[in-house]
Amino acid sequence: MRKTLVLAGVFALLSGALPAQAAAEIQAVTANVTHDPGNGTFSLTVQREGRTVVSPSPVGIRTAAADLTSGLREVSRSTRTVSENYRMTTGKRLDRTVRHTETRISIAGAGNARFDLVVRVADDGVAYRYELPEATDVLSEASAFSIPANANAWLMPYNPQHENRRFRTTAGGASAGEYGNPSLFEVGQDFVLLTESNVDGRYAGSSLRHTGGGVYQVQLKDQRVAGARIGPWRTVIVGDLATVTESTLVDDLAEPSRIADTSWIRPGKVAWSWLSEHSSPSDFERQKVYVDFAARNGWPYVLVDEGWSDKWVPELTRYARAKGVDILLWFHWNRLDTAAEREATLPLLQRWGVKGVKVDFMESDSQVRYQFYDAILADTAQRKLMINFHGSTIPHGLARTWPHLLTMEAVHGAEQLPLPDGNPIQPFTRNVVGSMDFTPVSLEVGPKVTSIGHEIALPVVFESGWTHFADKPEAYDRYPEALRFLDQVPTVWQQTELVNGYPGETAVFARRNGERWFVGGIAVGGARTMTAPLNFLGPGPWLVETIRDNGRSDVTRTSSRMSASDTLSVQVPANGGFAAVICPATEGRTTCYNSIPQVPATSLTITPTNSVTAKPGSTFEVTGSFTVNSIRPVMDVVLKPTAPEGWTVAGNPVTTRLLRQGEVLSGKWTVQVPVTARSGGFEVPIAAEYRVPDFPQVHVAKAVRGLVPLTGQAYVSDLPFDSATNGWGPVERDMSNGESGGGDGRPMSIAGTTYTKGIGVHAESEVVISLGGTCRAFTAKVGMDDETTSPGSSVFQVVGDGRVLQQSGVLRTGDAPLAFNVDITGVQVLSLKVTDGGDGKNFDHANWAEAHIACNA
Incomplete structure (x- = not known):
């Protein structure tokens, strides 16, 4: 029984x-x-x-x-x-x-x-x-x-x-x-x-x-x-x-939050360039365009995807933060898969002012990969860095346990240039279990088989704590009414209602943020009338602004007064959609749209403006003056420098409760260089931080730059790099390039000879080291690493202060190592470059074996 x-x-x-x-x-x-x-x-x-x-x-x-x-x-x-x-x-x-x-x-x-x-x-x-x-x-x-x-x-x-x-x-x-x-x-x-x-x-x-x-x-x-x-x-x-x-x-069902203070966690809209122009994340000036676009439209973030360089990200971060925009950075997961890599990288991102990371290509549901999720979530939380997982598993409640997890991919999203028939399935399946980084609103990138109304409805139909918009600034600017709606859409909701729909056919959602409701509706197939009963609204008259298609030129916005007993009906074209913003119809109110906040105009001057040469044990003086150029005053201003880790600053931050137009806040500080300071370039940012309505904190900074000159002799692999770019994975120290992860190389080997010291790279690559004009000779043995399974070819260059000092011909896999012996007397900045040999970069694993620098005492 x-x-x-x-x-x-x-x-x-x-x-x-x-x-x-x-x-x-x-x-x-x-x-x-x-x-x-x-x-x-x-x-x-x-x-x-x-x-x-x-x-x-x-x-x-x-x-x-x-x-x-x-x-x-x-x-x-x-x-x-x-x-x-x-x-x-x-x-x-x-x-x-x-x-x-x-x-x-x-x-x-x-x-x-x-x-x-x-x-x-x-x-x-x-x-x-x-x-x-x-x-x-x-x-x-x-x-x-x-x-x-x-x-x-x-x-x-x-x-x-x-x-x-x-x-x-x-x-x-x-x-x-x-x-x-x-x-x-x-x-x-x-x-x-x-x-x-x-x-x-x-x-x-x-x-x-x-x-x-x-x-x-x-x-x-x-x-x-x-x-x-x-x-x-x-x-x-x-x-x-x-x-x-x-x-x-x-x-x-998930475990409770492990983060007591979540005040630093900030969802929001993100300008993102990779899908619409794949090469743009490697372009500093182009990323500034995205920052400017985000600032004027009130989007709090810019995500710099694959290709960014540590040569300019600190400067981009300062540029963005002064405009009320924060920077997020992309990482391949195996750049952060060890505790040592995270300990080296995450504090650096904090010092730069980066607010979050996109971690990509985990592509496994194994226990070992889930242990990686556990580790990086704990480490980023400790460093107050928000996170987004791409190439990932689905949400399992991790966002409750780790509320700095803003979104996850795990969807056939815009990167796959999808046909629209999948769009009305996702909110009933994948998006049920957690935030979904679909990267919506493709107006000009992609197949363009959905209407503009369908696309702009997606940030309402799809929920994501960070919404990364798929297209470029110029595309959105060509659709000004659509952009005005996107500027209004939040990414945080107090309430969500399915208004109507059926998987694979239509989906109409209403989501509330504060007093405003946002409605988004999408359909696939032929033209039709879409309806949205407004019974989710409370009592009283409501102002309803409906955004509907107007051909492919843009969308149009119309206003009406409605109540909870009414039904909104909208004619949509094939694969169409619509959106609406609804707010209480109070007396004198003509729109539900809010103004876009902008940070006040300010200026910051610093000294010294020229590069500082600072020997170990020495001191130097820095100054900063912060001025408000806007009629809007700023509050709770703090002006201070931030020295490199291990250095000290004499002098307290300068503060004021209120700074009005034309007023100046100035400070002077002495920076102490420790006797143990490592050689290489450094920055001492001087920053003014202040509060102003609509922004949690604005950070305006400029950096005093300098150099601790190199003395004595050293292998390049033992020196700090000013920057390092690589064609595949990270530059490796004392091992070959290996695969895409850090520390996955083998012993360096050129034409059968093994080397224990050197740097392993992959074309195109560049390693930059500041010398300070104190060195006299660079030596190395260069060639293609034997680990390449197909013929590779590269050209090696030693560049001093922008001038090529020595260059190899094309070296191929199996060629004997070529000796470099370069006079670098007086060189301030040394660059070691490897370019492909004219046949593409595939298999171009190159070694700077026994790379060594000799300097004056």
């Missing part, structure tokens, strides 16, 4: 064991855990209002010590209510309330091996996980979900970056194979979304393997999960389409 435990929200705790029929009448969602004593198996059934949405599905786990999938018996059970309130920095709504019934069933198998099955039931779904009495290796799970074969399904073939297209099929009709979380099913009048929550480095991620007949088996992405004790939540979000879409169950 089967034994069934019915779990039905808080009433299961209050009323004890309820019969299934009574439980269904009291609670919309129920979970039935059934034990079959014949084979000793347990299964889970999920119902909504008495309708079965997940048929009996196996539960159980296999570890290195025991098979806990059959021959099982129940030992005990207990039930409690989980009640929590928490606040997010991103998502569908900031303030969250959790009310779950949690039942813990202690289960034993052969040899009295045990585990606890922990089941939670909420108004919007069911979740369960396995808890083991001690850490052990997990081999697999019996976990599966049995969905009616005729249920409509929206699935994505699994790949580790979660970027494949989603498509419509049926639960039973889908081909056998792996599908990615989250997966959506329409079971009669109910919807079911399968996914997982609270997955971190203690476990591995998973996919859903369709084994036939609508059964979807949880498949771990590691064959052996090491040292596991508490598994992730196997999560079933259940309800009508609005309940599923608006669900926060994935976040509700």
Whole structure:
């Protein structure tokens, strides 16, 4: 005889064991855990209002010590209510309330091996996980979900970056194979979304393997999960389409925030250049154009993607911050995958004033990669650097645990130049589980098969704590009315409502920020009338500004007064859409649009303006004067220098509570160079920081630049670089270039001869070192590294103060090393450059073996 435990929200705790029929009448969602004593198996059934949405599905786990999938018996059970309130920095709504019934069933198998099955039931779904009495290796799970074969399904073939297209099929009709979380099913009048929550480095991620007949088996992405004790939540979000879409169950199941003070975490809009012009992140002047665009449109960030240089990022950061804009930087994940790399890089980003990082190409759901997520989230939080994961797994509730995680990719987004038919699937699938970095609003980049109204609706339909806009400034400026709307759209929401829609056809969302509602609607297919019932509004008249298509030239905006009983109707073209801004229709109010804040005009002068030569143990004086040139005063001004790490400054910051137009705040300080100061270039930024309404803090800075001259003799690999650029991965010290990660090279080898000292690079590359005119000779043996599997070719150049001092001919793989012996007397700045040999940069792994500099004492 089967034994069934019915779990039905808080009433299961209050009323004890309820019969299934009574439980269904009291609670919309129920979970039935059934034990079959014949084979000793347990299964889970999920119902909504008495309708079965997940048929009996196996539960159980296999570890290195025991098979806990059959021959099982129940030992005990207990039930409690989980009640929590928490606040997010991103998502569908900031303030969250959790009310779950949690039942813990202690289960034993052969040899009295045990585990606890922990089941939670909420108004919007069911979740369960396995808890083991001690850490052990997990081999697999019996976990599966049995969905009616005729249920409509929206699935994505699994790949580790979660970027494949989603498509419509049926639960039973889908081909056998792996599908990615989250997966959506329409079971009669109910919807079911399968996914997982609270997955971190203690476990591995998973996919859903369709084994036939609508059964979807949880498949771990590691064959052996090491040292596991508490598994992730196997999560079933259940309800009508609005309940599923608006669900926060994935976040509700995650661990609480590990960051007490979140005041430094700031979502917002981001200007981003990579998609519209791939080479632009390597262009300092072009990035300044994006900064200027962001500043005048009130966008708080610019993301500088792959190609940026440490030669100019500090200056770009200062330029941006003076305009009220902050800089975010892209990284390949293996530039930050070790603790040593993060310890070297993250403090440097802090000193530059960078506010966050985009980390890319993780492309794995393995336990080891999840341990990387854990480590970099902890380290960036410690340094108060926000983060965005690309080429990543899906959200698992990490944004609750680490609220400085602003968004994640894991979507077939704008970078794939997608067709529009996938757009109305994403908000009902991928975006349900967390912020989604689709990089929307492609007006001129991409296939251009959607209307302008469709594109500008995407930042409302899609939720992302950071919204990275896909196109270039000139494109947006050519659509001024569309841009005006984008300037108004926030990325933080107090409330989210699905107004109407159906996966793959239409999606209309309303999201509230403060007193204003933003509505976005998208459709695919032919022209139609889209509607948005306004019953999400409160009482009183409302001013509704509707933004609709006007051919491909731009959009138009019209205003009307409406109420919560009205329905907004908009004619849209093929693959069209619309947007709206709604605010209280108070007396005299003519628009819901707010003015775009701008920072006041100010100026900062510093001395010395020429480069400083500072020997170890010496001192030098710096001054700064900050002036307000705007009629708007600034508040809480602090003027101070920041010395390099390990250096000291004599003199206190200069402060004032209020600085008005024409007033000047000045200071003078003495900088002490330590006797242990390393040679090379340095900066001493002098900054004025102040507050002004609409900006958390404005930072205006200029840098006194100088040089600690090199003395004695040293290998180049032991010296600090002013900057280093490389054609593939980072420049490596005392090893070959290797692959794209840091520290992954091999011993340097040229034509069979191995070298222990030198730098390994990949064309095109440049290493810059400040000398200060005190050195006399540079020597090296140069050539192509033997690790290249196909012929490489490069040209080596030694450049002093912009002048080529020695250059090789084309050197190829297998050529004998060429000796360089270069007179560098009087050279201030030395550059070691490697260019390709005229046949492209592929395989151009080049070595500056035994690179050495001799200087005066």
